[in-house]
Amino acid sequence: MKKNYRKILISIFTFVSGLYFFLEYVLPEKIGTFQFGLYHSHISRGFIVVGTMAIGLGVINIVRVHGVALIRTRKGWINSFVLLLGLLVMFTVEGSAFLSSEARVTEWKSLSDLRAYSERVRSDYIKERIPAHARIELLVQHVDKIQASKNDSSSFLRESQDTEEAAKISADYYAALEVLRTRALSLSELYYEREGEGLQAEDDESSFSLQESLKEYTALQAAHTALEQQVRVAAEFADDLSRFHYDNSGIAKSKSLLSNSFLFPLGAAMFSLLAFYIATAAYRSFRIRSAEAFIMMLAAVIVTLGQIPHGPLYVSEDLPLLRLWLLKNLSTxxxxxxxxxxxxxxxxMAVRMWLSLEQSPLATEDNE
Amino acid sequence: MEHATPAVLVLMLLFVGPVLYYIWRANKGLEIFIRRIPGIDAVDEAIGRSVEMGRAMSFTSGLTGVTPLLYACLGVLRYIGRRAAVYKARLFVPCSDPEALALTDATLQNAYRTEGRFSSYDPAMIRFLSEEQFAFASGYQGMIHRENVGSAFLFGRFAAESLILAEAGQQVGAIQVAATTSAEQIPFFLTTCDYTLIGEELYAAGAYLSKDPAQTGSLRGQDFAKVVILVLICIGVFQATYSSIDTGKAEVPLVKWITSSWSSVLGDPEPK
Known part of the structure; x- marks a missing residue:
């Protein structure tokens, strides 16, 4: 009975899941105000998560199969050893490169996000009169902190004199940071004055006119725009500098070495084998042993000669047209x-699976 | 997000209707004839040859992910697995998709359990090689040579690596049965393998081997669905010909009907 319940449960789950995807595809995007696939992207993401977890199954299989071969020194254990070593090295290097790249982006973002921070401070001050002086002071402190990483050897934004290009990028970046700091300080002072005046204006409301508000808005707007532009400039230099440090780090070089010197050439070597295999396969199929083989060979000769310039040049000018006719009218x-x-x-097959109509290849006979 | 037009829904019902009807009839006991497919008959021949020669067998579903096609392939694997269990033959299943790997493992476990030979089941039969196309091809090639397989079954979706896989079997003198829906790879298999199943024959293989009424009924239903397609093609050709004679333009109202969206049917404005 237990087994039957299991089967029923799987059938219901399969049907309901399939029904959702079927309806999502066949129903219109909106029926009145009702939108069927409103959470479709969330559901699809769930499937991606399940798929991602399955990668672990592949790794477990590799470790199990080759680990046993290695431990028991079975025939070909040396291949298993090389494979496991390769897996370990690749996993370590790729993982470290990923973490390193994330750290680089985090450092860069801590600077580039200041633009959004400045916009928020301005908007809060103008719309809701939230005091901005202290918040801009925090921005200045943050810039000071970034500047302090100049001599931090673990930072991707450290000063570099390694090459002429790196020295130039470093100099440009730290000069841009200095300008950014100056502009932030000016803005901070501006807010300090305004917030002081604002407190006085609260005591004497008549002195706080519309004209003054407009003047205040324009001055703040200009100072903020200048600050945000400078953040963008500094962020661009920071991106260049951090990329330079990342590209020249040992981990990035190792990753590049493994990919460009091993993985891609080996893949290309496998692909290039196809050229030889096509030749041997063609030899086998071009031997005229039957009427079908003769027709196949004739078609192959026409298509090959029609494809290359030598065909129309030395055999017949009509070969490209004949080739096209064969492909369009017979092959397609x-x-x-x-x-x-x-x-x-x-x-x-999909309908049979959806409705659980057939004997599943995953089931034992007594389960059916 | 892509959505079907109302006509697609109607056509889907027209295609699925006969399939469901014949599955129902087959379950009620209707005898359905399936023509002989030499490629599928060759599966038993290949298994027998491997067993007699004491050589291993290999089965791969290539780059097939978890799709209906994989289930069709697993139907054949289940059959081969059961035979391998009965004859105590060595079987290797190289995989390139981790999700398919889990399903392949479950299929083989159950095939061995069905034959009462679960103790002979070895998880190391199923080998995950790589998700990367040519790394998979390289691993497969090495395995075929090292294990000196007597028969190789290539069922599923393949791409440029198909010839590398098939040539590996050819080099060790294995009897090879291939089946694919990847039309571009069919010529490679035809020239390299002993038997090749083309397109939907792969889906028919499960029905042919298992004689399961649902699968055989479905095959008959598919033939009727093909008649529907043929009728639609004839209507389209007639409309285009008539229109070109009458107005000088090959306008096909059938195509307009198929491509008309829900908004034009329901009268709603087009979604932005």
Whole structure:
């Protein structure tokens, strides 16, 4: 009985999940004010999370299969050792590079986010009269803190004299930071004066005219714009400087070495094997042993000669047209027929799975 | 987000209707004839050859993710797994998708359990190689050579690596049965493998091997759905021909009907 309940539960879950995706696809985006797929992206993200967790299954399988081969020194254990070593090295280097890259971005963001901070302070002051002087003072302190990382060897924004280019970027960045600090201080002073006047104005409301408000707004606007522009300039230099330090770090170089010197060339080598395999496969298929093989060879010769310049140049000028005719009128309909058949079969298979109609390959016979 | 038009919903029902009807009829006992497919018959031949020669077998679903196609492949794997369990043959299943790996593992476990040979089941039969296309091809090639397989089954979705996989089997003299819905890879399999199942034959393989009424009924239903497509093609050709004679333009009202969105049917303004 327990097994039957399990089967029923799986069938219900499969049906309900499938029904959601079916309705999400066939129903219009909106029916009146009702929107069926409102949370579709959230649900889809859930599936991505499940898929991501499955990567762990692959790693576990590799470690289990090759770990056993290594421990028991089975035939070919050296291959397993190299594979596990490769996995460990790649995992360490890629993981460290990811963390390092995240740290670089965090440092850069702590500067570039000052723009949004400045906009918020301005908006809060103008709309809600929230005191801004102290908040701009905090911004100045933050800039001081960033400047202090000049000699911090672990920082991606440290000063560099390694190369002429790096020295220039460093100089530009720290000069931009200095200008940023000066502008922040000016703005802070401006707020200090305004907030002082504002307190007096509260005592004497008649002196706080619309004209003065407008003047105040314009002055603050100009100071904030100047500050935000400078944040952008400094952030651009910070990006260049932190990227320079990241690219020249040991971990980034190791990652680049593993990818550019091992992974990509090995992938390319595998791909290049195709050229030889195509030649041997072509040799086998071009041997004329039947009428079908003859037709196949004839079509292949026409398509090949029609594709390359030598065909129209030395054989016939009509070869490219003949090639196109073969592809458009014979090959394409055949492909379409295959696609139609496969699509219908896929649809039927999906319906059978959705409605739990067939004997599941995942079930034992006594489960059915 | 892409949404179906009302016509797509109608067509879907037209395609699915016959499938469900014939599944119902098959479950009621309707005998359905399935034509002989040499490629599927060759599965038993290949298993027998491997067992007789004492060589291993390999089965891969290539780059297939968790899709209906994978379930079609697992139907065949279940059959091969059961035979391997009965004949105590060595079987390797290289995988490239971690999600498919979990389903493959469950399928093989249950195949061995069904035959009462669960003690012979070895989790190391299923090997995750890599999600990266050519790393997978390289791992597969190495495994085929090292294990000197006697038969190789390539069922599923393949891309440029198909020829590398098939050539590896060819080099060790394995009997190879391939089945794919990737139309561009069919020529490579045809020239390299002993038997090739084309397109929907892959989906038919499960029905052919299991004789499950739901699957055989579905096959008959698919044939009727193909008749619907054929009728639609004929209507489209007739409308285009008539329109080009009458107005000089090949206008097809059928296409307009298929592409008309829900908003044009319900009269709502187009969603922004």
């Amino acid at each position: 309909p055949a492909f379409r027929a295959i696609y139609f058949g496969a699509a219908l079969a896929g649809l039927a």
